[in-house]
Ligand SMILES: Cc1cc2nc3c(=O)[nH]c(=O)nc-3n(C[C@H](O)[C@H](O)[C@H](O)COP(=O)(O)OP(=O)(O)OC[C@H]3O[C@@H](n4cnc5c(N)ncnc54)[C@H](O)[C@@H]3O)c2cc1C
Ligand code: FES
């Protein structure tokens with residue numbers, strides 16, 4: 207198999223070939239310090255403010271797609287095989303890009319610090335060829351913060367610029383860019399550095415598994431939306447980095463009749479259509495997970511592998527009964543996702559073993575699902591409590607239940623006593639729900655931290671179980687159920 211000793215990507219129509227890249231180099235530092243393109247700004251340096259947003263052009267099923275990503279927590283190695291577009295590239299001489307011009311026309315910029323990031327987020331929306339609603343624009347820019355302007359003029363600008371078919375230089379050059387990107391895809395396993403300090407981006411699944419098994423001290427990186435912060439905020443030294451994203455088959459998202467299967471490197475953006483088809487509540491949680499930028503880079507695999515007790519996906523996947531496949535060298539093993547989380551910071555994963563695939567059963571007839579995310583901010587915030595419920599129904603009686611919570615224990619966790627108390631409860635008799643609601647306090651002893659107090663967490667968890675039961679029983683709550691009705 208071919209090995210390539212450089213990172214290659216497309217920039218301003220030319221191939222950039224970097225043979226000497228420090229493993230931890232971020233795209234933001236590369237742009238500002240190496241390339242000296244200073245339009246892209248550093249705000250928070252942790253993926254929260256969007257000032258550093260750049261666009262990545264990628265081929266998806268042969269089609270060129272532009273996605274917004276946070277350059278501050280993206281590694282240069284992750285650019286391999288992609289096109290990098292920044293705010294410095296957009297104007298054509300003195301003529302502003304339609305998105306930039308719209309921001310001028312609507313007075314969408316004051317101090318201007320956030321503006322390059324908004325421009326790039328809207329640029330990717332412009333390239334999508336959509337004529338978005340105001341709500342879709344708000345979702346697109348949920349990962350961009352502005353302290354001055356207020357968001358109305360910025361949304362106005364998106365509305366004015368994104369009218370359907372793009373007509374800019376990128377639209378005109380799309381065929382050529384797609385050809386160049388296809389030519390970049392040489393199927394080579396990328397290895398830049400030395401055995402002691404490297405960034406590797408294998409293209410072959412077997413190489414990824416072997417390299418990881420041989421280097422159990424290396425840091426596995428999928429989207430880097432967690433690991434990026436280890437670099438920029440915790441100042442950790444990560445001399446050996448192995449990227450999972452180069453293996454095409456690990457991005458696979460398959461929809462079988464009874465399940466959705468995700469490769470561990472599938473980003474949220476890639477996985478969302480299939481996962482959302484399971485239930486509208488899954489779609490709604492995904493819409494609020496991170497931001498458009500975080501969802502373009504971050505992966506469901508990373509959300510599981512990081513072992514966080516407050517990740518949004520594990521409670522939903524556990525309630526749905528998901529199975530996890532791990533791979534060490536040539537050996538694969540599967541386990542129920544709930545058994546992966548052993549204790550705080552401890553998962554059932556050997557050194558050098560990769561999270562490889564996630565299989566998520568679809569809902570069967572007679573099964574009802576609900577999931578709710580409780581966070582201080584509606585968009586782009588980590589959960590204080592994440593709740594997921596799957597109820598198996600025999601007519602109007604609950605025959606069994608799977609309930610799982612995040613933020614309520616040291617790991618994402620099922621509530622065994624609550625599940626037992628739900629068995630036999632009737633949807634028509636709220637009094638029969640009481641034992642289960644009370645049992646939550648036996649299953650979970652949450653802690654108080656900056657996101658919520660222990661008392662709040664228990665109360666909200668009990669409220670959410672009641673809400674789920676009321677909704678499944680058929681109570682009308684037009685506002686809350688809007689996203690469910692929208693897809694009904
Ligand atoms: C601004 C911001 C907002 C966020 N909002 C949310 C949110 O709303 N909800 C939420 O749940 N999370 C949120 N996160 C956290 C993060 O985005 C998610 O946990 C994401 O899913 C991590 O995936 P990743 O691919 O980026 O992981 P990485 O950063 O690449 O890796 C995370 C961890 O998993 C390991 N790892 C990655 N892939 C594998 C693999 N295949 N096998 C073994 N180990 C692996 C890494 O070594 C590391 O320990 C947010 C992060 C940011 C920066
Ligand atoms: S600098 Fe704030 S998201 Fe990157």
Ligand code: FES
Pocket residue numbers: 314315316317318319320321351352353354355
């Ligand atoms: S214009 Fe000042 S932060 Fe947005």
